[in-house]
Amino acid sequence: MLKQSLLSLALATGLSTAAHAESVNILMEGVPDTEYVKTLLPEFTKETGIEVNLEVVNYAEMHTKLVPQLLASKGSYSAIVVDFYWVGEFTKAGWLAPLDDMIKADNFDTSVYVPKMMDLVGQVDGVTYMLPFYNYAMGLLYRTDLLEDEANKAAYLEATGMELAPPKTWGEYLEQVKFFTKDGMHGVVNQGLRPDPIAMEWSNYLFANGGEFHDADWNATLNTPAGVAALEQYKTNVNEYGPLGSASFSFDEAFNVMAQGQAYSYITYNFFRTAIDDPSQSTVAGKVEIMPVPGQEPGVGASLNGAWGWAIPKSSPNPEAAWTFLKWVESKKIAKERAMQGGSPTRIDVFDDADLNAKFDYMGAMKDMLLTSHNFPVFTYTPQLVEVLGRELSLAVADEATPADALAAVEAEMNELAKKDGKQK
Amino acid sequence: MNQSKTMEAADRRFGWFMSAPSLALLLAVILFPVFWALFTSVHDYTLIAPNFDTFTGAENYISAIQDPAFRHSLGLTAFFVAAVVLFEFLLGFIVALMLNSVERFKPIYYGILLCPLLMNPVIVGLIWRMFLHPSLGIVNYLLTVVGFEPVNWLGSTQMAIWTIIMVDIWHQVSFMIVLLLAGLSAMPKEPYEAARVDGARVYQSFFYITLPLMMPVIIVTLLIRMIFAVKTYDLIYIMTRGGPGVATDLVSYSIYRTAFVSLNVGEASAMSAILLGFILLLTVYLYRYMRSLT
Numbered sequence: 001m002l003k004q005s006l007l008s009l010a011l012a013t014g015l016s017t018a019a020h021a022e023s024v025n026i027l028m029e030g031v032p033d034t035e036y037v038k039t040l041l042p043e044f045t046k047e048t049g050i051e052v053n054l055e056v057v058n059y060a061e062m063h064t065k066l067v068p069q070l071l072a073s074k075g076s077y078s079a080i081v082v083d084f085y086w087v088g089e090f091t092k093a094g095w096l097a098p099l100d101d102m103i104k105a106d107n108f109d110t111s112v113y114v115p116k117m118m119d120l121v122g123q124v125d126g127v128t129y130m131l132p133f134y135n136y137a138m139g140l141l142y143r144t145d146l147l148e149d150e151a152n153k154a155a156y157l158e159a160t161g162m163e164l165a166p167p168k169t170w171g172e173y174l175e176q177v178k179f180f181t182k183d184g185m186h187g188v189v190n191q192g193l194r195p196d197p198i199a200m201e202w203s204n205y206l207f208a209n210g211g212e213f214h215d216a217d218w219n220a221t222l223n224t225p226a227g228v229a230a231l232e233q234y235k236t237n238v239n240e241y242g243p244l245g246s247a248s249f250s251f252d253e254a255f256n257v258m259a260q261g262q263a264y265s266y267i268t269y270n271f272f273r274t275a276i277d278d279p280s281q282s283t284v285a286g287k288v289e290i291m292p293v294p295g296q297e298p299g300v301g302a303s304l305n306g307a308w309g310w311a312i313p314k315s316s317p318n319p320e321a322a323w324t325f326l327k328w329v330e331s332k333k334i335a336k337e338r339a340m341q342g343g344s345p346t347r348i349d350v351f352d353d354a355d356l357n358a359k360f361d362y363m364g365a366m367k368d369m370l371l372t373s374h375n376f377p378v379f380t381y382t383p384q385l386v387e388v389l390g391r392e393l394s395l396a397v398a399d400e401a402t403p404a405d406a407l408a409a410v411e412a413e414m415n416e417l418a419k420k421d422g423k424q425k
Numbered sequence: 426m427n428q429s430k431t432m433e434a435a436d437r438r439f440g441w442f443m444s445a446p447s448l449a450l451l452l453a454v455i456l457f458p459v460f461w462a463l464f465t466s467v468h469d470y471t472l473i474a475p476n477f478d479t480f481t482g483a484e485n486y487i488s489a490i491q492d493p494a495f496r497h498s499l500g501l502t503a504f505f506v507a508a509v510v511l512f513e514f515l516l517g518f519i520v521a522l523m524l525n526s527v528e529r530f531k532p533i534y535y536g537i538l539l540c541p542l543l544m545n546p547v548i549v550g551l552i553w554r555m556f557l558h559p560s561l562g563i564v565n566y567l568l569t570v571v572g573f574e575p576v577n578w579l580g581s582t583q584m585a586i587w588t589i590i591m592v593d594i595w596h597q598v599s600f601m602i603v604l605l606l607a608g609l610s611a612m613p614k615e616p617y618e619a620a621r622v623d624g625a626r627v628y629q630s631f632f633y634i635t636l637p638l639m640m641p642v643i644i645v646t647l648l649i650r651m652i653f654a655v656k657t658y659d660l661i662y663i664m665t666r667g668g669p670g671v672a673t674d675l676v677s678y679s680i681y682r683t684a685f686v687s688l689n690v691g692e693a694s695a696m697s698a699i700l701l702g703f704i705l706l707l708t709v710y711l712y713r714y715m716r717s718l719t
Binding site: 092192194247262381383 | 472579672686
């Protein structure tokens with residue numbers, strides 16, 4: 001009897017190992033979108049027999065964990081997720097495997113992605129290295145209850161001669177920031193901590209003034225009227241219309257000010273739109289909406305784009321299984337299921353899905369944000385540019401450099417980096 | 426005579442034998458990385474192209490020294506170290522003297538004092554960042570309750586470095602207290618008794634007995650604390666990232682950025698070597714001074 005049960009046990013274990021022989025290991029960041037993927041994994045294992053092991057760590061650890069694995073000839077990660085910051089570095093170092101052959105062999109359609117997504121975390125110089133995973137474009141969070149308040153409407157009309165409504169242009173938005181700074185309320189809350197919070201937030205100001213980081217030949221175009229105006233406005237917002245100390249706020253602290261109802265507006269990552277409706281962390285649930293950062297003209301968006309992509313490293317121990325996973329997780333069905341849980345889409349067909357739009361009425365605004373967004377310069381030295389930009393912007397906000405001098409310093413270093421990277425001839 | 430010599434040799438051999446494992450370990454984890462870093466500092470070694478193909482000589486050192494941001498970090502770090510060590514020493518010595526004369530509940534005071542020291546600097550940074558939030562933090566709330574204006578703790582260039590100094594003192598002062606207290610309790614009682622018989626006042630015993638006898642302990646404590654303070658990185662990373670502007674850009678954080686953001690490990694190693702040079706000079710000077718006392 002004992003022998004028999006031992007034998008059946010052995011057989012059962014043997015069989016189950018045989019059935020689940022293959023496994024895919026992926027390093028991911030501990031964010032909501034990773035959680036949504038996690039809930040769907042049993043479905044993948046059932047369909048393909050491949051086990052998926054997610055190693056979830058926080059952002060600060062990811063780069064340090066990835067690099068040694070990518071340098072090795074056989075690493076332990078089958079697939080990885082890549083922040084747009086690292087795209088230049090990873091492709092320049094030759095760590096990512098091109099996906100074009102697999103895409104072609106399986107007829108995987110990449111035209112369904114928002115083109116800006118493919119530019120940011122899809123293709124580099126015509127080669128597809130990644131499939132866009134989720135986007136974190138920045139948008140303008142604003143208080144709808146304050147805009148609808150009759151007393152505010154009348155006062156705003158009297159003060160500016162304009163109707164109080166979601167701002168159609170950047171100029172109108174700045175007027176509203178000024179108007180709402182009264183009675184202990186702040187017109188805006190900024191994330192002035194260096195390097196990435198301030199660098200990312202200010203990029204929206206640059207685009208809103210019609211500026212860009214560089215021209216077609218990668219010559220930096222920051223010390224320009226648009227750049228200087230953007231930095232003057234940023235400085236004024238932090239120092240005059242924002243709460244005390246926002247020059248050192250990271251996004252969580254700035255979000256808390258917004259969530260505690262102390263500010264009219266906050267330019268931030270799209271995932272905070274879901275968070276602001278959570279009553280456990282917000283006193284203004286249901287009173288905040290998101291829209292693309294307005295530009296110089298109505299309909300022109302000035303949002304900064306941001307995204308993560310799925311990739312297969314050259315050091316992947318099992319690229320075929322990794323590709324099986326990638327095409328499953330990025331299929332319309334699974335991409336939609338992730339979005340239905342609150343995930344942030346990258347595919348146009350998911351953005352346009354009727355069920356999704358019925359569930360989240362701000363999905364249209366999210367799509368607009370992405371379609372009209374601008375990309376941050378992606379090259380080998382993106383992290384270094386963010387560092388330099390963060391330092392100089394922070395100096396200008398602290399009144400230790402004039403906006404023009406600060407931007408001239410960024411320009412000089414950016415040109416040098418672009419030359420070093422071979423982008424600028 | 427001969428026998429004692431062989432015994433001495435045997436003792437020495439045994440001594441080497443016993444310390445060999447730890448020496449080997451120290452060699453592997455301290456000496457090797459130091460030499461590796463020195464080797465890296467004279468090469469063009471980046472994380473994009475991690476190889477020793479290009480020998481650059483002193484180039485990394487020159488570009489580090491010519492970099493105004495690095496020089497600013499060095500100066501700021503010197504100021505920070507001087508400030509924290511001085512304040513922690515004064516505060517620590519006063520508390521240690523007070524505790525030394527306490528008879529009852531000593532372990533309880535010890536326990537309370539050691540609490541901050543047991544905490545990870547990252548946690549300390551996070552907690553204080555929350556406490557010091559200008560509009561939602563408890564510190565400014567309490568200040569406004571008693572009628573003060575809220576303070577811009579981390580967002581003002583004048584204030585931020587002092588805020589970091591204050592948090593560091595809160596975190597590290599107990600280290601000073603514990604070490605100085607250990608020194609005080611090991612002091613001989615006789616000189617004090619003799620002084621009392623001779624009619625010495627309290628401050629006279631302090632300046633003519635306590636201070637001179639404590640000097641070696643004080644020097645060692647200051648030295649250890651200085652070296653630790655030079656390495657301050659966690660608080661900056663969590664609380665300010667070197668900002669606002671460059672107001673809190675301490676040298677360790679600046680080196681970290683050169684290595685892991687700019688990916689320029691060669692220049693970061695050169696910066697570390699320069700820092701190591703300063704620390705060595707300081708150590709040698711203080712060690713010599715201590716030797717001259719004894």
